[in-house]
Amino acid sequence: MSIQVQNIRKQFGNFVALDDVSLDFPTGELVALLGPSGCGKTTLLRIIAGLEHADQGNVILEGQDASGTHVRDRQVGFVFQHYALFRHMSVFDNIAFGLRVKPRSKRPSEEIIRKKVTDLLKLVQLDWLADRFPAQLSGGQRQRIALARALAVEPRVLLLDEPFGALDAKVRKELRRWLRKLHDELHITSIFVTHDQEEALEVSDRVVLMNHGSVEQIGTPEEVWNAPKTPFVYSFLGSVNLFHGRAGQGELEVGEQRVNNPDDAIRPGAEVIAFARPHELDIDTNIQASHGILATISRIQAFGITAKVELEREDAQQIHHHEVEIPLDRLIALQLKGGQAVRLVPSRLKVFEQTKPVAADHYIAAGI
Amino acid sequence: MSGATSLNAAQVASLSPARHYEDNPATRDRPWVKWSILGISLAFFAGFLLLPLATVFVEAFKKGWDVYLAAITEDDALASIKLTLIAAVIAVPLNLVFGVAAAWAIAKFEFRAKQFLITLIDLPFSVSPVVAGLVYVLLFGAQGLLGPWLDAHDLKIVFAVPGIVLATVFVTFPFVARELIPLMQAQGKEEEEAAIVLGANGWQTFWHVTLPNIKWGLIYGVVLCNARAMGEFGAVSVVSGHIRGITNTMPLQIEILYNEYQFAAAFAVASLLALLALVTLVLKTLIEWRAALNARDHQQESAS
Numbered sequence: 031m032s033i034q035v036q037n038i039r040k041q042f043g044n045f046v047a048l049d050d051v052s053l054d055f056p057t058g059e060l061v062a063l064l065g066p067s068g069c070g071k072t073t074l075l076r077i078i079a080g081l082e083h084a085d086q087g088n089v090i091l092e093g094q095d096a097s098g099t100h101v102r103d104r105q106v107g108f109v110f111q112h113y114a115l116f117r118h119m120s121v122f123d124n125i126a127f128g129l130r131v132k133p134r135s136k137r138p139s140e141e142i143i144r145k146k147v148t149d150l151l152k153l154v155q156l157d158w159l160a161d162r163f164p165a166q167l168s169g170g171q172r173q174r175i176a177l178a179r180a181l182a183v184e185p186r187v188l189l190l191d192e193p194f195g196a197l198d199a200k201v202r203k204e205l206r207r208w209l210r211k212l213h214d215e216l217h218i219t220s221i222f223v224t225h226d227q228e229e230a231l232e233v234s235d236r237v238v239l240m241n242h243g244s245v246e247q248i249g250t251p252e253e254v255w256n257a258p259k260t261p262f263v264y265s266f267l268g269s270v271n272l273f274h275g276r277a278g279q280g281e282l283e284v285g286e287q288r289v290n291n292p293d294d295a296i297r298p299g300a301e302v303i304a305f306a307r308p309h310e311l312d313i314d315t316n317i318q319a320s321h322g323i324l325a326t327i328s329r330i331q332a333f334g335i336t337a338k339v340e341l342e343r344e345d346a347q348q349i350h351h352h353e354v355e356i357p358l359d360r361l362i363a364l365q366l367k368g369g370q371a372v373r374l375v376p377s378r379l380k381v382f383e384q385t386k387p388v389a390a391d392h393y394i395a396a397g398i
Numbered sequence: 399m400s401g402a403t404s405l406n407a408a409q410v411a412s413l414s415p416a417r418h419y420e421d422n423p424a425t426r427d428r429p430w431v432k433w434s435i436l437g438i439s440l441a442f443f444a445g446f447l448l449l450p451l452a453t454v455f456v457e458a459f460k461k462g463w464d465v466y467l468a469a470i471t472e473d474d475a476l477a478s479i480k481l482t483l484i485a486a487v488i489a490v491p492l493n494l495v496f497g498v499a500a501a502w503a504i505a506k507f508e509f510r511a512k513q514f515l516i517t518l519i520d521l522p523f524s525v526s527p528v529v530a531g532l533v534y535v536l537l538f539g540a541q542g543l544l545g546p547w548l549d550a551h552d553l554k555i556v557f558a559v560p561g562i563v564l565a566t567v568f569v570t571f572p573f574v575a576r577e578l579i580p581l582m583q584a585q586g587k588e589e590e591e592a593a594i595v596l597g598a599n600g601w602q603t604f605w606h607v608t609l610p611n612i613k614w615g616l617i618y619g620v621v622l623c624n625a626r627a628m629g630e631f632g633a634v635s636v637v638s639g640h641i642r643g644i645t646n647t648m649p650l651q652i653e654i655l656y657n658e659y660q661f662a663a664a665f666a667v668a669s670l671l672a673l674l675a676l677v678t679l680v681l682k683t684l685i686e687w688r689a690a691l692n693a694r695d696h697q698q699e700s701a702s
Contacts (some may be wrong), residue, residue: 059597079595081591081595101595101596102595102596102597102598102599103595103597106595107595108591108592108595110588110591110592113591114588114589114591114592115589116589116592116593116607116610117589118609118610118611127593127596127598127606128596128597131593131596131597131598131599131602131606132597176592179592179596180595180596183596187412235665332641369620
């Protein structure tokens with residue numbers, strides 16, 4: 031079933047959680063709502079489910095305005111971050127709950143319920159836990175039971191609110207692969223909320239990046255990773271090096287130093303922020319060179335396929351941290367040492383004209 | 399006041415740190431510190447609680463079993479027991495319904511006058527019971543606000559059974575609500591949300607999800623509420639009028655007997671109330687023990 035949200039606005043007191051958000055979720059896709067905490071992603075999910083009421087705007091389910099439809103009639107499946115399993119009911123009763131509360135005329139017989147619950151337990155590969163209580167399960171098991179419970183009522187859409195947020199890293203990885211596989215089998219339109227970029231990129235067909243209550247970019251994982259449209263998206267996805275500077279003629283001035291600027295759409299004299307991924311920076315040991323940004327090596331991590339070099343740079347009485355990834359043999363050839371002064375030379379640089387002042391710390395915190 | 403104690407996980411969890419503290423030689427106090435603190439509290443307990451309680455039973459049985467039996471089966475005594483039971487049977491269910499509704503409203507909904515409502519629920523705890531009784535006299539008494547109207551319709555509230563029930567309801571108002579509010583606030587509303595997303599209606603959600611989760615707190619609140627309903631003296635005394643055999647509850651009957659120097663009879667009826675207190679305490683301990691088991695399960699749940 032397709033989901034559309036149109037011009038959704040939601041305010042909590044003075045805090046604007048969602049500011050005129052319009053989105054289209056096509057049938058059968060698994061879409062990730064990705065963003066830092068407080069960006070409004072969970073609120074949006076809860077509005078779609080009907081657990082929260084939007085101040086303005088509409089939720090359209092399968093072409094029909096659902097804004098006035100009660101939660102229990104929307105036929106959505108919802109998975110909560112903290113599972114929200116009924117703690118006094120066995121696993122079996124938890125999954126059967128949605129079927130047993132149906133009005134008598136629509137309620138399946140106890141026999142059918144039993145078969146259906148057993149099938150669902152097999153689907154989530156936990157059929158041996160039917161008689162246990164939620165307190166006796168591990169976090170990963172609980173979330174799979176919660177998913178089985180949501181699927182029992184055959185929802186038209188599946189909404190997952192940080193479903194793996196409370197789990198440890200290993201289980202999280204396992205479960206997201208499993209979720210992707212399950213989605214490929216069931217093809218139920220699903221939206222899941224996460225603040226974990228790796229999770230979003232790995233699992234979803236499409237990523238919606240949100241910040242401060244607005245949508246920053248929508249696209250496939252490849253699109254948002256390779257072609258970030260806004261400074262926020264650039265810094266939120268993956269590690270990133272950030273430079274504040276001023277545009278010149280084919281060049282960029284960062285403090286006293288200059289680097290080449292490939293983007294000629296930027297008007298000279300404009301204040302800019304420039305981004306480079308760690309592998310898009312090279313190190314030049316010749317500090318007399320005319321181009322490149324001066325920095326001091328603070329730490330070298332020479333394990334793995336590529337070596338990681340951490341650097342510090344002082345600019346306008348502020349210490350900036352940078353991270354460079356170079357091949358191991360390049361590191362050896364350069365004979366880098368801690369404390370050494372070098373120049374950073376970007377091989378690729380994404381430049382954004384700075385229209386309004388942006389808190390640099392925010393980007394660094396979100397990016398690295 | 400007993401109602402201010404609440405049944406929550408923190409209370410239960412505090413047991414194990416104490417043991418931990420004592421088992422660890424690095425934090426253990428010297429024996430004389432431990433024993434003198436224990437000694438002081440036990441001496442107070444014996445002198446101020448155990449001794450009076452024992453006195454009640456000793457005095458009650460001083461003149462033998464026959465006198466005791468005669469005292470509690472005497473007409474006025476039986477009438478007072480009946481009245482006390484009637485007051486409790488009406489007040490406890492009323493406050494049960496009110497308490498659950500108020501706790502539900504406060505814990506699960508956001509509304510403007512919430513803080514005001516919470517404060518208001520505590521009013522019977524903070525105001526003297528005598529004042530509470532007087533309010534009813536001023537409202538429903540012959541000279542009161544509604545007095546003439548009640549008189550014209552031949553309704554009697556003050557100095558009659560309805561007044562006693564009203565006063566009892568008033569003073570026992572907070573017990574159930576006070577018990578449930580922190581419990582329900584701690585549990586949040588995620589399980590209820592899960593239930594309605596799965597298609598349950600309000601009643602199904604309450605009956606199958608909310609009620610089982612608050613069961614022990616609710617029983618605890620009811621037990622306390624009942625103990626207070628049967629033992630209330632001040633407010634009931636003001637509205638009762640002390641008509642023997644008609645408007646005397648057990649506490650009032652005890653006072654009258656005592657003032658008439660019928661000590662054995664007074665203590666005999668008092669022993670029934672004391673017995674009720676003991677039963678209440680046993681129930682309360684049982685419930686706390688059950689709730690502790692539950693809380694431990696939930697701690698395991700959140701720890702894993």
